Amino acid sequence: MNSLLRIQAIVIKELIQLKRDRMTFGMVIMIPLVQLLLFAFAINTNIRHIPVGIVDQSQTALSRVLQQTITATSIVDFTRHYTSLAQAQAAIDRGDVRAVLVIPDDVSQRLVRHATVGFGTSSASDQETSRPIAQWLVDGSDTAIAASIKSLRNMPLAELLDKPVNRNVPTFEVTIIYNPEQRSVVNIVPGLVGIILTMTMIMFTSAAIVRERERGNMELLITTPLASLELMIGKIFPYIFIGAIQVIIILGLGYCFFNAPINGGLWQLTFATLLFICASLVLGLVISTLAKNQLQSMQMTVFILLPSILLSGFMFPYEGMPEIAQYIAEGLPATHFIRLVRGVVLRDVAVIDMTFDMLWLIGFTILGLILAALRFKKSLD
Amino acid sequence: MAELAIEANNLTRKFAEMTAVSSLNLQVEKQQIYGFLGPNGSGKTTAIRLFTGLLKPSSGHVKVLGYNLPVDAERLRRQIGYMTQKFSLYDDLTLTENMQFIARVYGLNPKEQKSRLDELISIYQLTALKKQLAGSLSGGQKQRLALACAVMHKPKLLFLDEPTSAVDPENRREFWEQLFDLCDQGVTILVSTHYMDEAERCHKLAILENGIKRADDSPAQLMANMPANVIEVSTDNLRQLKQQLVALPEVVSASQLGAHLRVLVNKSIADPMTFLKQSHIMPSHTAMHLVRASLEDVFVLSTGNHIMPRASINKVEQ
Ligand SMILES: Nc1ncnc2c1ncn2[C@@H]1O[C@H](COP(=O)(O)OP(=O)(O)OP(=O)(O)O)[C@@H](O)[C@H]1O
Ligand SMILES: [Mg+2]
Numbered sequence: 001m002n003s004l005l006r007i008q009a010i011v012i013k014e015l016i017q018l019k020r021d022r023m024t025f026g027m028v029i030m031i032p033l034v035q036l037l038l039f040a041f042a043i044n045t046n047i048r049h050i051p052v053g054i055v056d057q058s059q060t061a062l063s064r065v066l067q068q069t070i071t072a073t074s075i076v077d078f079t080r081h082y083t084s085l086a087q088a089q090a091a092i093d094r095g096d097v098r099a100v101l102v103i104p105d106d107v108s109q110r111l112v113r114h115a116t117v118g119f120g121t122s123s124a125s126d127q128e129t130s131r132p133i134a135q136w137l138v139d140g141s142d143t144a145i146a147a148s149i150k151s152l153r154n155m156p157l158a159e160l161l162d163k164p165v166n167r168n169v170p171t172f173e174v175t176i177i178y179n180p181e182q183r184s185v186v187n188i189v190p191g192l193v194g195i196i197l198t199m200t201m202i203m204f205t206s207a208a209i210v211r212e213r214e215r216g217n218m219e220l221l222i223t224t225p226l227a228s229l230e231l232m233i234g235k236i237f238p239y240i241f242i243g244a245i246q247v248i249i250i251l252g253l254g255y256c257f258f259n260a261p262i263n264g265g266l267w268q269l270t271f272a273t274l275l276f277i278c279a280s281l282v283l284g285l286v287i288s289t290l291a292k293n294q295l296q297s298m299q300m301t302v303f304i305l306l307p308s309i310l311l312s313g314f315m316f317p318y319e320g321m322p323e324i325a326q327y328i329a330e331g332l333p334a335t336h337f338i339r340l341v342r343g344v345v346l347r348d349v350a351v352i353d354m355t356f357d358m359l360w361l362i363g364f365t366i367l368g369l370i371l372a373a374l375r376f377k378k379s380l381d
Numbered sequence: 382m383a384e385l386a387i388e389a390n391n392l393t394r395k396f397a398e399m400t401a402v403s404s405l406n407l408q409v410e411k412q413q414i415y416g417f418l419g420p421n422g423s424g425k426t427t428a429i430r431l432f433t434g435l436l437k438p439s440s441g442h443v444k445v446l447g448y449n450l451p452v453d454a455e456r457l458r459r460q461i462g463y464m465t466q467k468f469s470l471y472d473d474l475t476l477t478e479n480m481q482f483i484a485r486v487y488g489l490n491p492k493e494q495k496s497r498l499d500e501l502i503s504i505y506q507l508t509a510l511k512k513q514l515a516g517s518l519s520g521g522q523k524q525r526l527a528l529a530c531a532v533m534h535k536p537k538l539l540f541l542d543e544p545t546s547a548v549d550p551e552n553r554r555e556f557w558e559q560l561f562d563l564c565d566q567g568v569t570i571l572v573s574t575h576y577m578d579e580a581e582r583c584h585k586l587a588i589l590e591n592g593i594k595r596a597d598d599s600p601a602q603l604m605a606n607m608p609a610n611v612i613e614v615s616t617d618n619l620r621q622l623k624q625q626l627v628a629l630p631e632v633v634s635a636s637q638l639g640a641h642l643r644v645l646v647n648k649s650i651a652d653p654m655t656f657l658k659q660s661h662i663m664p665s666h667t668a669m670h671l672v673r674a675s676l677e678d679v680f681v682l683s684t685g686n687h688i689m690p691r692a693s694i695n696k697v698e699q
Contacts, residue, residue, distance in 0.1 A: 002488035009485030013474065020473045220469035223433055224486045225458050379451075380435045 010234025053080035189254035191314040205284030206297040236281040243277035264344035275361040276337035282368035289375040308334035386569040392441035401427040403592040416583030417573035424592035425573040462531035466542035472516030487534035520547025595683035609645040
């Protein structure tokens with residue numbers, strides 16, 4: 001009974017302080033807003049309109065049609081023309097363009113013999129027929145750009161000649177069930193919930209205990225009958241609501257402006273989010289009991305945040321990471337939450353069916369809370 | 382012998398190399414106001430933190446209200462109030478919000494809360510400040526609020542660490558009236574201070590220096606037992622005379638107070654006036670009076686803030 005009263009005392013105090021702290025209050029709203037816009041616009045794995053150059057050695061009608069066909073894919077824009085290969089090479093070195101298309105003077109002959117157009121028969125031993133019609137010089141430093149240009153390698157050339165297309169029958173049929181248009185924003189928005197919650201939730205509570213220490217309030221708090229677990233619970237409770245507000249902002253905006261679907265049930269979403277909010281808040285508390293001052297707590301928050309962004313599956317697929325990175329990822333609450341939230345939001349899975357990730361977050365929260373309460377000594381030593 | 386609220390035996394606290402409290406033996410009787418007098422860094426705050434269980438002793442024992450520390454610190458906490466040296470309530474909460482916070486933490490139910498808050502607000506004259514943010518209160522107002530919060534749960538033992546450091550003399554008197562009221566209601570108070578006039582109001586007093594207790598007794602006894610006589614000398618050229626006087630081994634200390642020189646002469650000299658006259662350094666037209674010792678003299682004698690022969694330091698310590 002008294003215990004509840006003491007927790008209530010801390011919760012009310014935190015809420016009043018939060019209300020008076022305009023800056024932090026503003027952050028609650030601004031961080032998800034700005035981050036959502038930044039990530040949704042900036043992260044785009046489908047790259048378009050890369051500026052490239054061209055060296056046209058054949059100067060024929062065919063080479064011009066070839067250019068137009070490539071431009072029509074809207075993957076590249078031909079912005080520069082060079083007369084020699086050396087010039088093109090220098091332009092790439094200077095960074096003027098990311099790639100250059102070299103069209104040889106015998107492009108017409110090559111095209112006629114080309115396999116995809118249907119004249120020759122493709123056989124590895126026949127060097128003449130399997131020669132490509134033109135060459136791309138690509139600056140491979142940025143792998144995403146290089147990959148986009150590589151995707152042009154097997155571009156169909158049927159329109160170049162008025163010939164029926166000899167389409168190869170694909171070995172596999174690929175049916176895309178979720179996100180059929182393959183828009184990256186669909187995957188990013190739910191993932192972003194995990195990243196923003198990691199950022200704000202850990203940040204808020206990682207300063208919670210150190211701040212009391214720095215401002216001298218701790219000496220008062222520890223002379224009262226307040227127990228450490230009561231303090232810890234009271235400290236994280238108000239932020240659960242803050243986290244919920246942020247989730248609503250991200251998913252709501254994502255839904256309205258970026259058409260990011262919410263396929264799963266709202267209760268499932270609430271449950272998954274609550275699990276993660278609690279886990280993150282508790283992680284912040286643990287940091288707070290470790291840090292000596294607010295700067296340290298900030299540094300530790302960043303220390304957690306970076307791997308959460310990079311390894312949680314938010315930016316790069318978990319499956320593609322080296323084993324060691326996967327181990328680290330398994331230790332981050334964000335990884336488990338991003339699995340859960342993508343499952344719920346994109347594939348309408350029940351949280352209960354993703355048992356491992358659910359139990360992991362629950363276990364993390366309980367252990368973290370105990371650890372924080374144990375680490376927090378009611379003394380000044 | 383009266384019941385003891387605090388009993389410390391050989392209590393020592395070290396911070397790395399530095400010994401902040403050194404072999405402190407202390408007995409504080411219940412229902413008394415006990416003073417800690419000492420210069421900056423003498424270990425007053427550290428001693429109070431040891432008594433409240435905030436710090437663990439490096440060695441020695443302390444028993445507060447019958448509880449052995451640090452083992453029973455948690456049970457002690459419900460019975461003590463502690464007003465920290467630095468304001469430790471929340472600057473960004475209003476006066477009332479701060480008091481409500483403390484009331485809840487001490488488990489007062491809503492009805493008790495209301496009546497206790499009203500009572501304290503009127504006792505400590507905080508009515509006009511109820512809605513003000515604590516951070517914007519004046520130094521004296523903050524200290525009244527801190528005291529009100531420290532006594533919220535009617536503790537039996539109250540620790541006040543320099544409670545009046547920011548309070549003007551008028552309000553300081555008022556503050557002490559309130560302390561005596563509390564004492565009357567049965568509360569034991571341990572208060573640290575730099576002010577002589579405050580120290581003189583305490584029932585008993587300990588003088589600390591460098592973590593060592595130099596003396597402890599009631600202010601009257603301390604003054605009576607002082608191992609020196611006090612002579613007030615008035616003449617010209619006091620600065621030079623002071624230099625010459627302190628060079629004498631029998632002169633414990635000499636300090637200027639306006640147009641006088643306050644000279645402490647070791648009690649081993651039976652007739653200090655004659656002694657000073659015969660020292661041949663006094664100008665001819667010098668006026669001298671034997672005066673009553675003050676607490677400041679005791680303090681000066683007990684602490685190292687003066688030029689004092691080794692022998693007399695030992696005398697004070699024993
Ligand atoms: N946490 C600490 N770590 C290291 N040294 C400390 C610590 N706390 C106190 N000290 C040292 O212990 C000594 C006694 O400090 P304390 O604060 O008890 O003095 P004080 O009598 O309260 O002084 P003041 O009148 O200035 O408040 C000082 O020299 C101080 O530097
Ligand atoms: Mg102090």
